[in-house]
Amino acid sequence: MGRFNPIAALGAGILALLTTAAPAIGATVSHGLAMHGDLKYGPGFTHFDYARPEAPKGGDVRLAAVGTYDTLNPFTLKGVSASGLGRLFDTLTIRSDDEAFSEYGLLAETIEIPEDRSWVAYTLRPEARFHDGSPVTPEDVIFSFNTLKEKGHPFYRAYYGSVARAEKVGDRKVKFTFDAGENRELALIIGQLPVLSRADWEGKDFAATTLKAPLGSGPYEVAASDPGRSITYRRVADYWGGDLPVNRGRDNFDTIRVDYYRDATVALEAFKAGEYDFRLENTAKNWATAYDVPPVNEGFIKLEEIPNEQPTGMQAFVYNTRRELFSDPRVREALAYAFDFEWTNKNLFYGAYTRTRSYFSNSELAARGLPSPGELKVLEPYRGKVPEAVFTTAYEPPASDGSGNIRGNLRKATELLRQTGWEIRGRQLVDSATGRPFSFEILLVNPAFERVVLPFVRNLERLGIEARVRTVDTTQYQNRLNDFDFDMIVDVFGQSLSPGNEQRDFWSCEAARTPGSRNTAGVCDPVVDALVEKVISATDRQELIDRTRALDRVLQWGFYVIPNWHTRVYRVAYWDKFSRPAVTPRYDLGFGFWWVDPDKAAALTAKRGK
Incomplete structure (x- = not known):
């Protein structure tokens, strides 16, 4: 499944919560939630350690995908969805990439949970908005949960299978109640819920493919779509959550264009020809032999192996x-x-x-x-x-x-x-x-x-x-x-x-x-x-x-x-127009925190123009 990018921070969270509904007796109210143990980032944190909050915004980035797409709805079984659609949708919380499993509020200002984790309640930020300016409401959250579970990809039915119900319990507050049994993860799973606009989907077939982008509340929107060929995302200039602590230093590119190639070999040659800017190399033979080319030798293309502590799971021949x-x-x-x-x-x-x-x-x-x-x-x-x-x-x-x-x-x-x-x-x-x-x-x-x-x-x-x-x-x-x-x-x-x-x-x-x-x-x-x-x-x-x-x-x-x-490293190749934070997150590459460096981009343009 593709990643969605949620967010986290608190402030006057408890006060805001009291204006809608008082916390339940024995429940705690916080800016974040950890699966086990304590949160790394306290209520007053200003940014993640692997972010550079003053990173400049701007620049255009071109990426690549192999294959095709025929839908802009990433939530159903039908069709092949375009790469990167998760950028459109905010979630209730966002995960930090330097903790085993902790989440911090994005759409949610605060998270309320009892000791036995039999339910969780999220209070939405009053400033949370969809791209059309309409507020994100508890009704949108409930609609998203019910629709994904009933009509979405089968993954959601399994993932939300132990969530009994969602209900509005305050002006900005949604409560999720879980089935009986110990399931500590459910509160964090619900935090990953991509929130859709109920009004935008009214009268539409949720299970159908579509080439009209659904309304989102995230940092990007679809600027152009050429099915099977390319899709371009444009950063939302007045994105409601841009200055939240979890978002500082993130989502710095003005536009992100994803071009589609018929196979991996063609995509590799296109990268070396300068048709796109960044490549995560997954083929050892390519890494060893395919980059002995003038743009690399002249320093136009940079090659790096970036260590990580990300669990690698299992790749295999599957019977x-x-x-x-x-x-x-x-x-x-x-x-x-x-x-x-x-x-x-x-x-x-x-x-x-x-x-x-x-x-x-x-x-x-x-x-x-x-x-x-x-x-x-x-x-x-x-x-x-x-x-x-x-x-x-x-x-x-x-x-x-x-x-x-x-x-x-x-x-x-x-x-x-x-x-x-x-x-x-x-x-x-x-x-x-x-x-x-x-x-x-x-x-x-x-x-x-x-x-x-x-x-x-x-x-x-x-x-x-x-x-x-x-x-x-x-x-x-x-x-x-x-x-x-x-x-x-x-x-x-x-x-x-x-x-x-x-x-x-x-x-x-x-x-x-x-x-x-x-x-x-x-x-x-x-x-x-x-x-x-x-x-x-x-x-x-x-x-x-x-x-x-x-x-x-x-x-x-x-x-x-x-x-x-x-392998235990990310093998990355990129045209020398980027800078990135000094700290790489332990469990992710963190490309969303990179930025186009104006000086490097200008120098690269000048060199390539010779």
Whole structure:
């Protein structure tokens, strides 16, 4: 899901709250809310540490996207939405990028919550306005919640599934009541609610695609749209929230134009030709070989590796376990032996990557070694319902020496396949009972990934398996994902430092049955469902760690994916027209806090004009 940019600050918050409705007995009223522990930024903070509040506004920025778009409604399953639409919509709160999970008020002036977190109430800022000048009201908030939950993308139904109701309880105050049970994250989840204008949507089909931009209250509005080619955002000059502490130093560009390219190779060449300004490089081969060009050598283009502490989650080859072919975990385990990461990393990635082994990689939430006493306490009730290896063995994906000789791994794969009723006849792997050949399709959307998949396919051929690679356009790919119409894909399960309700959309049985959910693997296991609920109901940080690691172990030993790789730096390339704060946030790149430096931009124009 795309990020929305909310905001935070207080001031005379409690006084403002008293003018609408008195706080409930036993509830606290604050300018922000932390998942566990205390807030880093107190009521009087003036800006985030990773912002430069005096950063100049101005300048035009060009970015790139690959594929196409056909709608400006990012909230539904229909169509492919344009990149960057989150810039239009403010949320009740905004997350800080140097804390594990804390939010501060954006549209909300104050946040009221009881000790048991059974409900949360947000009091809106009186100055909050939509782009047409109309005030943001409790009715808009309630409309947004109900509409997204009932008519929006299936993600919202899962994400807001435990929110019982929303109601107006004051002139500027909205209260959300939660279902019974421990779910500390719900108050923060509701804070991420993008608030839409009820009046703007009146009489319109919310589920339909549209090329008219919905009315927003955020820092940008759509200035121009050429579907499938480009979209341009213009900074709102009189943006109501521009001087809030959470927004100081943010959203500095006057315009942001996103140009669309048919594939990643064309997009890379366009960047080097100066067709756009900033690029986050995700391909190791490109980073190693594609930037030895005059603009880089002459200093026009800057290359940087910026370290981060962002959890990397899981990128992987994902089985669609709804397919009978992949219903047996031993089959899924077997095929993993045909992927030679060490050879791939050495020969295709220039040694740039680390093998991923956890669904919560690069964080303290990743399972490691044998289960700790805290993890065992979580797992013991499920002994006999999960593989015994969950308790006895640390999961490691198959490895090689990088030489390309993986005969030993292929022998292990063959034995596992034999145990599940597959045998070699001639040079083909077939079902011993029916004679049906082992054949499947790997569906891709990025042609650049073919060079990674084809060596994997050749190793599968050595097992007698026919794996076909098919690369399709963005629209077809998204439609097939929504319908779970694939055998295997490459997918990414992004994670945060505070996993919670979104895990239902990744792993639950309900999500497995819901078209458009993020449960692309089709995971449906009562134990996984139970562990997801335990993660959601964790009451403190250590409990969250233990429960998340327990979930990680059960997923690992379910062999739902073949883990790929990750890196712990942002690789960025940009034309030398930007400056950025001295401090980079721990858990994000922070590009929204960069600015066009007038002196650098003028010098670059002069140099390129020669």
